Amino acid sequence: MRKNRRTCDVPDATVLRLPLYLEKLKLLQAIGVEDVSSRQLAESLDIKASQLRHDFHYFGGFSRPGRPYHVQKLVGALEQIIGIAEPVPTAIIGAGHLGQAIANYQNLEIQGFPIKGIFDANPKLVGVEIRGQPVRDMDELEEVVLKEKVKIAILTVPAAQAQLVADRLVKAGIVGIFNFAPMDLKAPPTVAVRNERMAVGIMSLSFKVKCILQNMDLEEDI
Amino acid sequence: MRKNRRTCDVPDATVLRLPLYLEKLKLLQAIGVEDVSSRQLAESLDIKASQLRHDFHYFGGFSRPGRPYHVQKLVGALEQIIGIAEPVPTAIIGAGHLGQAIANYQNLEIQGFPIKGIFDANPKLVGVEIRGQPVRDMDELEEVVLKEKVKIAILTVPAAQAQLVADRLVKAGIVGIFNFAPMDLKAPPTVAVRNERMAVGIMSLSFKVKCILQNMDLEEDI
DNA sequence: TAGATTGTTAATCGATTAACAATC
DNA sequence: TAGATTGTTAATCGATTAACAATC
Numbered sequence: 430m431r432k433n434r435r436t437c438d439v440p441d442a443t444v445l446r447l448p449l450y451l452e453k454l455k456l457l458q459a460i461g462v463e464d465v466s467s468r469q470l471a472e473s474l475d476i477k478a479s480q481l482r483h484d485f486h487y488f489g490g491f492s493r494p495g496r497p498y499h500v501q502k503l504v505g506a507l508e509q510i511i512g513i514a515e516p517v518p519t520a521i522i523g524a525g526h527l528g529q530a531i532a533n534y535q536n537l538e539i540q541g542f543p544i545k546g547i548f549d550a551n552p553k554l555v556g557v558e559i560r561g562q563p564v565r566d567m568d569e570l571e572e573v574v575l576k577e578k579v580k581i582a583i584l585t586v587p588a589a590q591a592q593l594v595a596d597r598l599v600k601a602g603i604v605g606i607f608n609f610a611p612m613d614l615k616a617p618p619t620v621a622v623r624n625e626r627m628a629v630g631i632m633s634l635s636f637k638v639k640c641i642l643q644n645m646d647l648e649e650d651i
Numbered sequence: 652m653r654k655n656r657r658t659c660d661v662p663d664a665t666v667l668r669l670p671l672y673l674e675k676l677k678l679l680q681a682i683g684v685e686d687v688s689s690r691q692l693a694e695s696l697d698i699k700a701s702q703l704r705h706d707f708h709y710f711g712g713f714s715r716p717g718r719p720y721h722v723q724k725l726v727g728a729l730e731q732i733i734g735i736a737e738p739v740p741t742a743i744i745g746a747g748h749l750g751q752a753i754a755n756y757q758n759l760e761i762q763g764f765p766i767k768g769i770f771d772a773n774p775k776l777v778g779v780e781i782r783g784q785p786v787r788d789m790d791e792l793e794e795v796v797l798k799e800k801v802k803i804a805i806l807t808v809p810a811a812q813a814q815l816v817a818d819r820l821v822k823a824g825i826v827g828i829f830n831f832a833p834m835d836l837k838a839p840p841t842v843a844v845r846n847e848r849m850a851v852g853i854m855s856l857s858f859k860v861k862c863i864l865q866n867m868d869l870e871e872d873i
Numbered sequence: 874t875a876g877a878t879t880g881t882t883a884a885t886c887g888a889t890t891a892a893c894a895a896t897c
Numbered sequence: 898t899a900g901a902t903t904g905t906t907a908a909t910c911g912a913t914t915a916a917c918a919a920t921c
Contacts, residue, residue, distance in 0.1 A: 447858065479916090527749070530749035605857070623853075623856045627759075629667060633669070640658075641842075645841070664888065688902065690902085701889080707903095711904095715895095715903065716903040717895075719902065
């Protein structure tokens, strides 16, 4: 029990690297590589080997001194840590273009997030099939969440409805919300929320673009 | 010239907060608020006032001791710094669901990123109108980028084609790529690339979900 | 054995926060 | 004036990197 609690006391920066480690390791696994050293893995991700080992150290390490990592074992261990060793039932709320884009992204299921329901308030969309699943009416939300033990909701509804839907999801017992609506959601601390902010992404890109253009102008001046 | 260069030597963490500051300030502007203190603005963003002032300090500060910030001026200054004081011509490559979702997201234009072209390789999509614009054939890519002085490309093509398209964009003179394909793009240092990694987002959420569920189990045990 | 590797701690680096003089 | 505010530097905190003993 103590140990489980500890595996959760990990810096965000480390948590964000776990999926990258897993992704690379799965590629290695696919081409039949059995062992990999921290140096090899770190180089392919453009980070320092000591950072990778430091990250792994939060979970007690996955090998022992002198021996490289066993790819298969490491994949299993990371899946366990990330929480996708067992599939995580997931639902998509909002079947507009974004919702459909995500529903059609089949890697989601492969990566451990099977879509157990797609919902929309628009009667024109209800019943439309997406990857073999009908879009359901919002009325069925609570029922399906309960029945399918949905843990994560991907929220792609308009900003105006996002908080309302989120409240329903929380009440229905959802544990994580991946929010694509351009606004901050309020949720109790027992529900994890991740806001995907398109505006932050494109504006931070714009900042760098501006800097590149300025530097180009400066070089021309010389 | 020295000063311009300096405004680019700013920590990433600060750059990522600039859009959040701008967003809140625009909300204040919309409801007619003229002045705002660092404490008010910081509290609404759930950060420390000293962090906000420290961030602003990278750009020389936007007020003087004793006086709060002038909302209007601050909005203008941040737009200048982010690089959206002038609209930044943008294109979307890939008119699938994700591309259409982004194209339909009208805030993009309001926030300074007018869509000057939407492209797709699929002949069935070419010609379809999205927000008053026809989807163009990929053949026209270079021509439109040049003519419309497109600076940023939003890449929503399948992973298999992403690098090929990116190479064409770089050659055509694009300065920033917002990549939604689930793979890392290679580009010269004169082109800014931002990878949007859905997998990282949902897996880091899953990690937190797993921790919440474990803690709930622990409490039950007591 | 010699060279390479991990786990683990210490050193370094960078980002956040606190403190405060100057100002209104 | 008293209270509040900013710009700016110093202190603190946390994350990254380096170093190295133990091991293969």
